[in-house]
Amino acid sequence: MLDKQGNGASTDNRDNDCAHNTVERGQQRFKTYYEEQELVDEEEWNHFWNTLFVPLPACFWISQSHPSSTRMSALCKQLEAYFSSVEEVDSIKSSIPYPLKWFPNELAWCLNISRQVLKRDEKLSKLHDFIVEQNSSGVINRQEAVSMLPPVLLQVQPGDKVLDMCAAPGSKTAQLLDMLGAKNYSAAERQVCTIRLSKDIVDIHESLVVANDSNLKRCWMLIHQLKRFSCPYIVITNHEAQKFPVGMRFNRILCDVPCSGDGTLRKSPDLWKRWYADTGMNLHPLQLAILLRGCDLLETGGKLVYSTCSLNPVENEAVVAEVLRRRSTQISLINVDNLLSNLKFRRGLTSWKVKNNAEEFGFFTCYEEVPLHRRKKIPPSLFPKDDLKDLGIDKCIRILPHDQDTGGFFIAMFEKVSRDTQDTWQKLRFDKEKAYMKTRRISRLISDDPFERLSTVNISLLKTIAYFYGLDEELLSNHLMTRTSDAGRVRRIYYLSEQVKSIVENSVGNLDRLTTDDDNEKYPYRVVHGGIRCFEAVDCKYQVECPYRIVFEGAPLIALRMSKRLEYVEDEEVWNFLLHVKDVIKIAEIPFINLRTSLEQTSPGSVIFCFTNESTKDYLVRMERVG
Template sequence: MGRGRGGSRTQRRHFRQNRENVWKRTKPDPSSENPTENNGADPSWQPFATQNPAFEEYYKEQGIVAPEEWDLFMEYLRKPLPAAFRINSSSQFCSDIRTQLESDFMISLQSEVSEGGELQPIRPLAWYPENLAWHSNFSRMQLRKNQTLERFHEFLKLENEIGNITRQEAVSMVPPLFLDVRPEHFILDMCAAPGSKTFQLLEIIHRSTKPGHLPDGLVVANDLDVQRCNLLIHQTKRMCTANLIVTNNEAQHFPGCRSTKKSSSASEIGMELEPPISQLLFDRVLCDVPCSGDGTLRKAPDIWRKWHAGHGNGLHALQVQIAMRGLSLLKVGGRMVYSTCSMNPVENEAVIGEILRKCGGSVELVDVSSELPQLVRRPGLKKWKVRDKGKWLASSKDVGKYRTNAIGPGMFPSGRNLARSMNHRDSTEEEEKHENGEDENVVEELQSSEDAVFSGNEVDEEVSPFPLERCMRIVPHDQNGGAFFVAVLHKHSPLPANQGTANLADETNTEATSEAELIEGEQDGVPLEPDISIKSEENGSEANQVPGDEAADPKKNGGKRKQLQGKWKGVDPVVLFKDEAVIDAIKTFYGIDESFPFNGHLVTRNNDTNHVKRIYYVSKAVKDALDLNFYVGEQLKIASVGLKMFERQTASVASCAPCAFRISSEGLPLILPYITKQILHASPVDFKHILQYKSIKFSDFVDAEFGAKASNLMLGCCVLVLSKDGKFSSDPIQVDESTIAIGCWKGQNSLSMMVTALDCQELLERLLMRIETGNGSLESTDEASNGNVDVEMEDMQKNGDKEMVTATEG
């Protein structure tokens, strides 16, 4: 069974609200006497100014590309970014979608090749394995506005919403490919929002997994900003995985969760023994840090107006902190990928140089030039300069006295501290004046004097002692994409003791830094406000939550407040679900085989077990991580965890059903091989009709034997499986990757589908495509029966079916 079902309304709403079209300007107010007063815009639409003299001066000096390439480099930066997308390799429709692209859209869109563009309208990215990633010759604006592209655009929207494809910038797909991920790996995505790379990592670990089984590994996807966490949850919900934990911690202080002693939280949940793992360490770490984002200029042209060199300078220290934290959480022998969507060497090579200095010989910068050979990349820079306050600085020796807090030695190629002492002045007295804001003229004269004294002592241009050419730079004009920087690091041995590897168990989240307000390239370069709320999954309430808030004080809030809230303010607690009566009722009703592991794998987000609406399933790896997190006092602030497996029925008719919980669409693929009751094998004709008409009376099914068997099921949720041989079958169901199944509601007189409209549309289209490529018996049978069925459906729709149950329940 494939994945890619469901999603949260809350996350979808936040996603839509913040998916700003950055290639649009606000239209002027026609009532204004002077139209140019409206945002400074002309009455007609004007594109963003795609130029910035400071940008050009900066990158020309840095030698980001050869002088003879400069004009081509700038030409591509000023073009809108072509759309790109990736097929979900773990989807059951992966092969169908790839075939549709190769045999349908590549041909049908040929007439729409834009003038001066590429010869092919769409093409697979040569460097991405198995033709799973695709490059379009059209920008997002063209896809939205061009009517002849409407069918292709609708295809992309539908498949993206379901989770069969992910629309993602091509260069953003690169970092996960260099992590060398395997299904058993524990992976940390430190700055994960909006989640396209996280989704990619989940695809990789799930890819070789058989139906009914889960990978041995997990992905922990973290982001500091609460609103961006909502986007992350929305993106990853489409994957339908039990191997994911979404956290809302500071990346540079991400908890190590070391179990050095028994905690009070562990005692409260009855855990007497140590958890299976003693510390949360990772085999792979993706460190895609917050950055100035100028590699996304083609997607976010407003960056042209905002860009200045100070952005990169201000982020350097945070980027080093996050990277060092990632390395401290990486297992010896593990691999970390550091990446940015910035072209600035201060955010890229300078960060890599600094962490190599800090780590000594324990970390190696890996040469990956032989991996993905068709990916056009350039070596990292060995030398660069720092721009500060309008001046070029060749080394830390050139940094003015009062800029040493902003411009550190680690920002330069050598990393050496060549700072100069003051000449002929009482520095202490002047520093006090400077700190107190006294006599600014004296301070300015002092700095000018200092600069003049050392103006003749120019140092030679610095060159890094590290093999930074092993880093890779991707520039827009090489492959008609965005710009990106990637470095691959291998951890040979534990980090030096003074580099933050000790006392992991004692680390907790400190107050939030400016990380939440930083521009991050994948979200169109638009910074998001940090003071947003996370939607409560269980009780639907929202609480304003500022990243870094301490746990709710039980003395102030009372015991009940603490019980409902959990440790983290505004976030539902993660609770192990142990109601044996409910679990036994579910197992008995659906005939779930005893080999399916339930014990310890079910969680909820509500302490009140009498009002649990949703029960989530977690993999063994996630279960072990949760046990450890409980044991060390819930250091991880968990925003989302687990695969939604069961949902409580809330319709009035559900009160008569023997089981109060139905199987969710997201959880069905995992549990399907273990279900022995409440399951039907439908012919393609009847399967298609229930997708089309939503609800069918038992007597109206084309296959009378199928209708009779459906009527004999117990009232409540059941599962409908598409027959592979085109006929109804009462034999035990054999499940494999191609099995198509949906959840239904068995009422008193009819069978009703419990599938979202989008999933229904997708299944119908895929079913018709498979019919067209298979034998033609279904079409003839369908035509013969269609008249009777249509009349029956009209009668049902006129009379209404009071037992109709939709997927929006609960």
């Protein structure tokens, strides 16, 4: 190919032109589609459209269960002084950080500058490094502002049974854990954790968070993302959300379903070249199936939040309306106005059009216009009907990017007002039995590592750990479990709450224990992870009484129950010394006599030091006496 001068045209230029044209075509498809939907008034269309090309501001929320949360909140309020010192760049100087007023207790903040600017601008390097450090330590969690809304609306409390049906990558699950008072553990904070007061122990056993995802690799990513939360009441499962087992009911459910994601165009501009109206149409049946299953898993009086990061009504209002029709006597929409003060949002749409892909600019206004040969792929649930106002579809909310400088988002909140009808229950039982038999047939193909009670696997080991750390043997017998793959030599020991045990003991690996009798019908869960790791085996070159050390993520929980090897420190100078011990140090080199004497009298193994201040036990650090 020759250019105008007769030279060979660059392949790179052709590729760039092709990519540019692909983006432009995607933008034109988007513009045509949403202009036809009348998503915004004509006079504000340009504002809406131009906002889509402005990068999102950087936002984060402060973990209220972290010991440094109060300090971080105070620092956020002082960031204005930092920005005022940046004299050369007026645009940055004027971008003063501000709290998100709709987030409880002003624990979410927006920097009003994009992550790209924050990362690349040398004048903001200290601020960038500080935010990265605080995020890695678990003090803050970076997350898009509108993505924080669903957990806020659920208003979870200790003792709730919570299901996140499509949990990966885990940012919303992390919010839920934090709201439930999970202890946030961080190695980057020099191994400092919070110790909760004893009144929270009851809540630990009553609460339950099930984080589910259909992709096994994403489940492992969930474990990595959530491991800094020392939480004995979390279970990570691997099920298709629309086929999640119906054996257990939950009083809080989050359905953040897979979607076309065009509300995230400000964060992911690459979506332009992949944007097609039929993406939402193709996802509609899956979204509908997930929400229906979520409603079936909800307890009477429980609440469910359905959300997408899409602006498309066929993924939003169309799904909500169809579920309300099919479960008309069981669920109802909740008005969330009073829960989201200071948030700008639009009401749910009561009219929209469905794209006719056979014509470039064609649309269907009603199902009757769809040709007979295409009705198999274009279901009637995609279309608006005359009952939308009666269904209360205006209680749904849509957040548009230009209203409050955010991404696009859609939320509907449901409440279950009555029990399942007989027809629904019979259908659920049929699905349950069919899925059970299918699981039995393919169980050998599923990579599963079920939990076993430590008291069953190795009772002498349980007694050794209980005696060495001064723990209640009966308590450990009820809650300590290990994985079957560790049965030869137990490597890892987990602490599981009562609610978590009821799930892991009904996992796929325990099929032989399950029955399908009418009186005791159970369903095998595909459990990837459960509870919190508390102890792990150590290979010692020296003689030790108990070759199992306390793991940091489980230290706050175990310390509450220990009567041995727990040392209290009142001197702040001694405490600061302990915090800064990173490598092996000889006991003889410790400059504090009382601390040195105490360690000399302690046998090798894990020791927990607890800092006390005015009769409160606020922080702890785990150390290892190695010889």
